[in-house]
Amino acid sequence: xxxxxxxxxxxxxxxxxxxxxxxxxxxxxxxxxxxxxxxxxxxxxxxxxxxxxxxxxxxxxxxxxxxxxxxxxxxxxxxxxxxxxxxxxxxxxxxxxxxxxxxxxxxxxxxxxxxxxxxxx
Amino acid sequence: xxxxxxxxxxxxxxxxxxxxxxxxxxxxxxxxxxxxxxxxxxxxxxxxxxxxxxxxxxxxxxxxxxxxxxxxxxxxxxxxxxxxxxxxxxxxxxxxxxxxxxxxxxxxxxxxxxxxxxxxxxxxxxxxxxxxxxxxxxxxxxxxxxxxxxx
Ligand SMILES: [Zn+2]
Numbered sequence: 001x002x003x004x005x006x007x008x009x010x011x012x013x014x015x016x017x018x019x020x021x022x023x024x025x026x027x028x029x030x031x032x033x034x035x036x037x038x039x040x041x042x043x044x045x046x047x048x049x050x051x052x053x054x055x056x057x058x059x060x061x062x063x064x065x066x067x068x069x070x071x072x073x074x075x076x077x078x079x080x081x082x083x084x085x086x087x088x089x090x091x092x093x094x095x096x097x098x099x100x101x102x103x104x105x106x107x108x109x110x111x112x113x114x115x116x117x118x119x120x121x
Numbered sequence: 122x123x124x125x126x127x128x129x130x131x132x133x134x135x136x137x138x139x140x141x142x143x144x145x146x147x148x149x150x151x152x153x154x155x156x157x158x159x160x161x162x163x164x165x166x167x168x169x170x171x172x173x174x175x176x177x178x179x180x181x182x183x184x185x186x187x188x189x190x191x192x193x194x195x196x197x198x199x200x201x202x203x204x205x206x207x208x209x210x211x212x213x214x215x216x217x218x219x220x221x222x223x224x225x226x227x228x229x230x231x232x233x234x235x236x237x238x239x240x241x242x243x244x245x246x247x248x249x250x251x252x253x254x255x256x257x258x259x260x261x262x263x264x265x266x267x268x269x270x271x272x
Contacts, residue, residue, distance in 0.1 A: 009161060012189055013187050018267060035210050038250065120190065
């Protein structure tokens with residue numbers, strides 16, 4: 001897999017997890033014995049942010065900026081292509097691209113919405 | 122959600138794993154992801170554990186993460202009869218695992234709903250540890266389903 005795509009996928013996961021931590025529903029679910037305090041959660045959020053910074057530092061700046069712009073616009077920077085369809089804008093990819101045996105070896109974007117894509121199949 | 126996601130082939134009644142990484146791997150393996158996808162999800166789960174163990178105490182862990190590489194919410198249940206050191210909040214070994222993975226964006230917040238349902242089931246099963254006594258995945262699945270349905 002393209003190393004930058006791999007980093008973008010990691011970044012997308014970390015951003016989603018940061019959003020989860022903001023939800024009370026999430027905090028209650030992972031705190032079934034009520035033993036984790038707000039302080040514990042804020043420490044975990046800090047660690048998550050550190051991990052995110054690490055990934056950001058290793059990304060080319062132009063790609064990170066583009067990812068951020070995509071997130072502002074679509075609330076995500078990477079989308080899967082499922083059965084040849086972009087999960088962000090639902091555009092069907094040209095069949096020549098879909099039928100390629102090797103995918104995810106280079107960084108690609110959706111020709112319609114511009115999102116970074118990960119081919120699931 | 123919990124009821125829809127719980128499947129017999131995703132319930133492991135006798136985990137072989139001995140440590141944290143092995144158990145994450147064993148739970149993941151039943152999802153039949155491509156090796157490349159499995160590697161990404163495993164890395165992400167390990168990162169999540171590094172920021173704070175998902176061993177929520179009283180013998181239960183709920184390892185979870187979000188990743189673009191899965192196209193829907195996935196649940197795997199596993200029981201370790203011997204228990205696994207999962208660096209839980211209360212320091213106790215973990216016997217019951219609920220692995221939950223979802224795409225970063227899922228319609229209707231199904232991931233968070235399922236996580237809440239898992240927490241409710243977990244709260245109810247910790248006192249008896251009855252989940253350790255089942256011989257087949259089907260029996261354990263039916264037991265968890267019964268607990269889930271009890272108001
Ligand atoms: Zn698109």
